[in-house]
Amino acid sequence: MPDVIPENSVGIVTPQAIHFDEPLVLACGRTLDNYTLMVETYGELNADGSNAILICHALSGHHHAAGYHSMADQRPGWWDNHIGPGKPFDTNRFFIVCPNNIGGCHGSTGPISINPDTDQPWGPDFPPLRVRDWVESQARLADKLGIRQWAAIVGGSLGGMQVMRWALEYPDRVRHAVVIASAMKLSAQNIAFNEIARNAIRSDPEFCNGRYLEQQTQPRNGLGLARMIGHVTYLSDELMGNKFGRELRSGSFQRGQDAPIEFQVESYLRHQGDAFSGTFDANTYLLMTKALDYFDLAREYDHNPVEAFRHASCNFLVVSFSSDWRFSPERAAEIVEALIAADKNVAYTAIESNLGHDAFLLPNQRYEQVLTAYINRIAAEISSK
Amino acid sequence: MPDVIPENSVGIVTPQAIHFDEPLVLACGRTLDNYTLMVETYGELNADGSNAILICHALSGHHHAAGYHSMADQRPGWWDNHIGPGKPFDTNRFFIVCPNNIGGCHGSTGPISINPDTDQPWGPDFPPLRVRDWVESQARLADKLGIRQWAAIVGGSLGGMQVMRWALEYPDRVRHAVVIASAMKLSAQNIAFNEIARNAIRSDPEFCNGRYLEQQTQPRNGLGLARMIGHVTYLSDELMGNKFGRELRSGSFQRGQDAPIEFQVESYLRHQGDAFSGTFDANTYLLMTKALDYFDLAREYDHNPVEAFRHASCNFLVVSFSSDWRFSPERAAEIVEALIAADKNVAYTAIESNLGHDAFLLPNQRYEQVLTAYINRIAAEISSK
Numbered sequence: 001m002p003d004v005i006p007e008n009s010v011g012i013v014t015p016q017a018i019h020f021d022e023p024l025v026l027a028c029g030r031t032l033d034n035y036t037l038m039v040e041t042y043g044e045l046n047a048d049g050s051n052a053i054l055i056c057h058a059l060s061g062h063h064h065a066a067g068y069h070s071m072a073d074q075r076p077g078w079w080d081n082h083i084g085p086g087k088p089f090d091t092n093r094f095f096i097v098c099p100n101n102i103g104g105c106h107g108s109t110g111p112i113s114i115n116p117d118t119d120q121p122w123g124p125d126f127p128p129l130r131v132r133d134w135v136e137s138q139a140r141l142a143d144k145l146g147i148r149q150w151a152a153i154v155g156g157s158l159g160g161m162q163v164m165r166w167a168l169e170y171p172d173r174v175r176h177a178v179v180i181a182s183a184m185k186l187s188a189q190n191i192a193f194n195e196i197a198r199n200a201i202r203s204d205p206e207f208c209n210g211r212y213l214e215q216q217t218q219p220r221n222g223l224g225l226a227r228m229i230g231h232v233t234y235l236s237d238e239l240m241g242n243k244f245g246r247e248l249r250s251g252s253f254q255r256g257q258d259a260p261i262e263f264q265v266e267s268y269l270r271h272q273g274d275a276f277s278g279t280f281d282a283n284t285y286l287l288m289t290k291a292l293d294y295f296d297l298a299r300e301y302d303h304n305p306v307e308a309f310r311h312a313s314c315n316f317l318v319v320s321f322s323s324d325w326r327f328s329p330e331r332a333a334e335i336v337e338a339l340i341a342a343d344k345n346v347a348y349t350a351i352e353s354n355l356g357h358d359a360f361l362l363p364n365q366r367y368e369q370v371l372t373a374y375i376n377r378i379a380a381e382i383s384s385k
Numbered sequence: 386m387p388d389v390i391p392e393n394s395v396g397i398v399t400p401q402a403i404h405f406d407e408p409l410v411l412a413c414g415r416t417l418d419n420y421t422l423m424v425e426t427y428g429e430l431n432a433d434g435s436n437a438i439l440i441c442h443a444l445s446g447h448h449h450a451a452g453y454h455s456m457a458d459q460r461p462g463w464w465d466n467h468i469g470p471g472k473p474f475d476t477n478r479f480f481i482v483c484p485n486n487i488g489g490c491h492g493s494t495g496p497i498s499i500n501p502d503t504d505q506p507w508g509p510d511f512p513p514l515r516v517r518d519w520v521e522s523q524a525r526l527a528d529k530l531g532i533r534q535w536a537a538i539v540g541g542s543l544g545g546m547q548v549m550r551w552a553l554e555y556p557d558r559v560r561h562a563v564v565i566a567s568a569m570k571l572s573a574q575n576i577a578f579n580e581i582a583r584n585a586i587r588s589d590p591e592f593c594n595g596r597y598l599e600q601q602t603q604p605r606n607g608l609g610l611a612r613m614i615g616h617v618t619y620l621s622d623e624l625m626g627n628k629f630g631r632e633l634r635s636g637s638f639q640r641g642q643d644a645p646i647e648f649q650v651e652s653y654l655r656h657q658g659d660a661f662s663g664t665f666d667a668n669t670y671l672l673m674t675k676a677l678d679y680f681d682l683a684r685e686y687d688h689n690p691v692e693a694f695r696h697a698s699c700n701f702l703v704v705s706f707s708s709d710w711r712f713s714p715e716r717a718a719e720i721v722e723a724l725i726a727a728d729k730n731v732a733y734t735a736i737e738s739n740l741g742h743d744a745f746l747l748p749n750q751r752y753e754q755v756l757t758a759y760i761n762r763i764a765a766e767i768s769s770k
Contacts, residue, residue: 187626188630191651228584240574
């Protein structure tokens, strides 16, 4: 917890629950009659509403992107190093909006919410979602906040998929799309890792076919395993080597013993799994990974990404990280190639990093310089209008 | 099943159970009073016993490396493409020996064997093993078969670790060491994947703390998950892309449905997991992955692999595969560098392949040419004596 809130922090923030009564028809064909989005905003919307930036979160993210909820908070929001006064997403100049997506488990309507038809938690009956459903719900959020056009929409990983979908669905409502550590579709290997994670959850007897809340239990082992699988694949081999090497937990080779946990990396992973399964919802994890797997930017454009991007009219910044093997620089290059072929304005930066996919969440000087430079350009556009 | 046994097959083979009564003191300090090795041999040992090749199996391997057990067999042994008349390990010229290692679950003494002290299966009480224990048991097998010195010892992955340990422990008993898709020690990432697999097994309620056989059950879900994790990491991203792409099982995007299995890769993985968990023992999987994790060629040589390899006197062939990201070409290069620095005779081939770690088990013309050329040299040495 901070003794003193740092000067470049947005400080103490309070999430708002914003309710929507207009039914939302989902990509699956089902309808959410009404829903709530839990939202945080930082900075002030200017008079003409031209300085708004939407932050789209990834698989395990939520609305709490910056600042602290109280002085007792151990850690600030998940992108605090990027959002605040003088930071790349400068709250002195921009109005930053970060919702928890529907289907999430941090206050927005999702599997842990009460299904009004049954008065029980939705659980496995919550409708499957696609990235476009999040975009639609975010567009309605923009309406409610008086934002006709976003100065920028920004997201990493699954967040980057939302950014790209926005650019195609609402070309006149976004001026800049910042796509970080993302892809136009997952590879078979990525789908495979997600499927193993889902299997781990579903085969936990405490999963109870998804009705664990009604049974007053939690599939903690399965969700912990899912997190461990994700976590290892979001890091790089090099980083894990630097961080843990092959250090034994006891500091020495225990001849004759096969303790359940012997290497430092094992206890680290166990901790990651336990911590995550204590705060995240298993049905949300299933729903979010399925949305990831199904995302295919060009599916309805005859599988031609150039055709897809022709529908966009914003400028693009694409960022990748060298050691990210789940959303590799090759995937980013495919986005860039398609944008160029579609005659779009695109900047691309390949950042050197040994932090794997998680690099998009972590401090990196070059990364911050690139974002700052790009955002400064957006700020200049606004002030010159 | 073969209608006709192919001409270049070793044909119908019968494994032998070879019993050892001399107690084996293990690296862990405990002792196996007696044990059985299930062994297959192909070809004939020559008069001076100079044409013997030992095949060391990997994590999920066993003694059945070539040929068929009966005409009803669906598939031949796991390395049948390399072992047989006219194949790289030519049974017209060599006597090939392949044991199932102790701790295994295919007939050699291991966790599914009866513990004579309790008259129950050993289960989790089976002593933890290290690679050196397998080497010691294989040395005694050589004694029993009248093989003073192996013409070559060959192995991939965990098998390659046995080959390297042999070269250090019994330098006068091996003339050629063929180390394929292996490493002097695992990376933290590799250990992490193994730990997740072990967690999947241990957290299956049917695991019963390892006493599942006594409880007449099996941790099939956990073992299946472990196999899926291993399998995905043994393949390459490119291979999975070529094999499955993002093909949907139903052939079309099922709007509105979230069936448990939708992508082809998911049903493939599920099948792999189910098939494996029906034939393999969970305690053996735990034991074998721990032996993998602990292996550290240079641990007792002050962590200096050059010092370690100074103890070897054989020639080395080291082989790696370009898309193998768990036992990468970089790991092979480290072996080669250490061997060169230790003034050893080493040949190294980096094979182009998109098949990932599993490439060492699969057909590849260049790989077969390299092995054939090397083995021909060994055959020439024998006949010129």
